[in-house]
Amino acid sequence: MTKMExxxxxxxxNNICKTFPNGVKAxxxxxxxxxxxxVVVVIGPSGSGKSTFLRCLNxxxxxxxxxxxxxxxxxxxxxxxRLKIRREMGMVFQSFNLFPHMTVLENVMLAQQLVRKSSKTxxxxxxxxxxxKVGIQDKIDSYPGQLSGGxxxxxxxxxxxxxxxxxxxxxxxTSALDPEMIGEVLDVMKTLANEGMTMICVTHELGxxxxxxxxxxxxxxxxxxxxxxxxxxxxxxxxxxxxxFLSQIL
Amino acid sequence: xxxxxxxxxxLCSKVPEKNFFVMSKIxxxxxxxxTLVMGGIIFIILRGASEQGYFWQWFQVPKYLFTLExxxxxxxxxxxxxxxxxxxxxxxxxxxYTIGLITALLRLSDSIVGRLFARVYLETAxxxxxxxxxxxxxxxxxxxxGIDRLFSAIIALSLFEGAYASEIYRSGIVSLPKGQWxxxxxxxxxxxxxxxxxxLPQAVRRVLPPLTSQTISLxxxxxxxxVIAVYEMTMQANxxxxxxxxxxxxxxTIAAIYLVITISLSQVVALLERRFxxxx
Numbered sequence: 001m002t003k004m005e006x007x008x009x010x011x012x013x014n015n016i017c018k019t020f021p022n023g024v025k026a027x028x029x030x031x032x033x034x035x036x037x038x039v040v041v042v043i044g045p046s047g048s049g050k051s052t053f054l055r056c057l058n059x060x061x062x063x064x065x066x067x068x069x070x071x072x073x074x075x076x077x078x079x080x081x082r083l084k085i086r087r088e089m090g091m092v093f094q095s096f097n098l099f100p101h102m103t104v105l106e107n108v109m110l111a112q113q114l115v116r117k118s119s120k121t122x123x124x125x126x127x128x129x130x131x132x133k134v135g136i137q138d139k140i141d142s143y144p145g146q147l148s149g150g151x152x153x154x155x156x157x158x159x160x161x162x163x164x165x166x167x168x169x170x171x172x173x174t175s176a177l178d179p180e181m182i183g184e185v186l187d188v189m190k191t192l193a194n195e196g197m198t199m200i201c202v203t204h205e206l207g208x209x210x211x212x213x214x215x216x217x218x219x220x221x222x223x224x225x226x227x228x229x230x231x232x233x234x235x236x237x238x239x240x241x242x243x244x245f246l247s248q249i250l
Numbered sequence: 251x252x253x254x255x256x257x258x259x260x261l262c263s264k265v266p267e268k269n270f271f272v273m274s275k276i277x278x279x280x281x282x283x284x285t286l287v288m289g290g291i292i293f294i295i296l297r298g299a300s301e302q303g304y305f306w307q308w309f310q311v312p313k314y315l316f317t318l319e320x321x322x323x324x325x326x327x328x329x330x331x332x333x334x335x336x337x338x339x340x341x342x343x344x345x346x347y348t349i350g351l352i353t354a355l356l357r358l359s360d361s362i363v364g365r366l367f368a369r370v371y372l373e374t375a376x377x378x379x380x381x382x383x384x385x386x387x388x389x390x391x392x393x394x395x396g397i398d399r400l401f402s403a404i405i406a407l408s409l410f411e412g413a414y415a416s417e418i419y420r421s422g423i424v425s426l427p428k429g430q431w432x433x434x435x436x437x438x439x440x441x442x443x444x445x446x447x448x449x450l451p452q453a454v455r456r457v458l459p460p461l462t463s464q465t466i467s468l469x470x471x472x473x474x475x476x477v478i479a480v481y482e483m484t485m486q487a488n489x490x491x492x493x494x495x496x497x498x499x500x501x502x503t504i505a506a507i508y509l510v511i512t513i514s515l516s517q518v519v520a521l522l523e524r525r526f527x528x529x530x
Contacts, residue, residue: 060432087438097429101451110447111437156433163437 006214007036010166010198011057016066018052018222026052028222030066034167037196041209041230044219045245050202053219054169057200058089071166087115090160094172096152098144098159104131105140108159115163123162130158134188150181157188168192170201206249210234218242304498311499314490328500331486332507338404338472338482345408346468350415355445357420368416375413380474383410388478403475411468418460422453455526462519466512473508483507 011034018027026049034040042050055061057068059075059082068075070085099107108127112118118126131137134154136147144152153173160168170189174182186208193199193212203209209216209230216233218226218241226239234250237243299306314326325333356368375383387406388399397405426449434444454461476485487504491497 058436060435083438083440086435089436091432091436093429093432095427095429097427097433099430099433099448099452101455111439114440114443114447115438160436169436 006038009033010036010071012067012069013053013057014067014069016056016063016068018049018056018061018063025222026061027056027063030222030224032217032224032227034198034200036166036198038215039193039197039199039213040201040215040217041213042200042202042217042219043204043206043209043245044225047221048219049222050219051171052222054091054171054200054202057167057169058086058091060091087163088166089169090163090165090167091169091171092153092156092160092173094176096144096149096156096176098152098156100144103141103143104136104147104155107144107155108162111159112162127158127162130161131155133161133191134158135184148181149177150184153177153181153185154188157185157192161192167198167200170199170203172202172204174203174205204249206234206246218245220245299498306499307496308499310494310496311503314500315503327486327490328483328504328507331481331483334400334480335469335472335482335484336511338400338407338475338480339469342404342407342411342468342472343465345404346411346415346464349408349412350419353412353416354419354423357416358423371409372413372416375409376417380406380410380471381477384475384478399478399480403478403480407468407472407475411464411471414467415461415464418457418464419453421460422457423449425456426452455523458519458523458526462516465515469512469515470508 013030013032013034016027016030017025019025030049030053042053044050052061056063057070057075063075071088073081073084075082075085098104099110102110105124105127108131109120109123112123112126113120128137128140131140134157136151136154136158139147139151144155147155157168157173173189174185177185182205186205189199189201189208190212201208201213211230213230216228216230217224218233218237218239220241226233226237226242228237233242234246237246312326314328316326316329317324353368353371356364357372359365384403384406387409388402391397392399392402430448430452431444434448439448472482473484475482476488479485481489483504487500491500494500
């Protein structure tokens, strides 16, 4: 499969630190840079700060120090900047977070109508296209509660894609799914990757990482222990902690 | 080894016929016990009432409800009072829900002033008796602002019930999973749109039961405005009893009327709840 050429830097994360109110140091002098069309996979033991890093990127968590720059816009206290960045990043959650009181189609249409101010017909056609892409076209009038986990997650992906984001963040998107359904969601993610979407995935699916990622980051205790290309990372990890972690999973 | 279908499986595949004996598992013992207990209680009450030496004059009551003279139907004082009660109630209901929602949103807002204001209002309205608030608004606030008796009553009622309603709304909003907020945030929705389209539709459905109880309280508390001489149903009843001393008959009658109103309201809400459940 042909991969798109990696572009210029779209996200710069410089030396960010975050400590939670209970004293836990989630991120510590964390620096990384993400390119356009790059697929970055973040792995690590639980509590290592992987999800926190992701959530800092789109503003769900506040950083204590350092800076995050997205496409030239700094993630600071100005509401307009924060809003602009939020709208260009799509996020897919471990617990799907679909809106249970709306149908699948309405879930995907909502943000387009409210945020992008699209008309109903335009929103509908974009939504239908995306729902077909993720394979849920025959369930558009169902409610989330009537769908399986894998279906719900695919709807969640379609909902995030409907905003035409520049970056997609996947926060353990398959961790809450039954094994039979992980495959269908990973397939959608692989398709996205091959189409050139910039993706940052926190995941435990190392097979996916090996197949699709351009860069793998191993985190522990809020720091990047090691980062490398997929080939290097899994075949020849340098750090002890990385080797230890991989030996436990693989 | 060939697997035998176990005998139980064979029975399971046969759908039980819906005959009378299967459907009607009448709890005979429970019905007898209930009849005996209720009968006993009613008997004791009637016995006690007759022992009082009270002369029941139920026949006097209908003329206070309505009169039918020469083909013209006129509402008696009790039903006229009911009109006023219903008037007060529906306006107070709208105000209560509005004040409650605004207060809840203020309590949850980012503004310190908003939160403080909401908190002060809430604690004051919740921790003082309604009758005191009624007097305060009628004797102190109304003359200053030039509000008439009826509106003082409505405002006092709304402020009192609104405080409780706001806590009910807040509990509904806070009970929603954080993920709903996070998903809206990630999609770029404004706070206003998040409340309007995501949070409130779900929260209100959740709190329909306590909100109904609150509304029933409102209907019953409306009887309290009789203390500032608003001629709603209870006040009319008081006036009739003062003239005729038919206390038991009249008060039982208006109790029954209040019961009819509140039960009808409960039924309407139950219908609403069922409609929402179908959607979900």
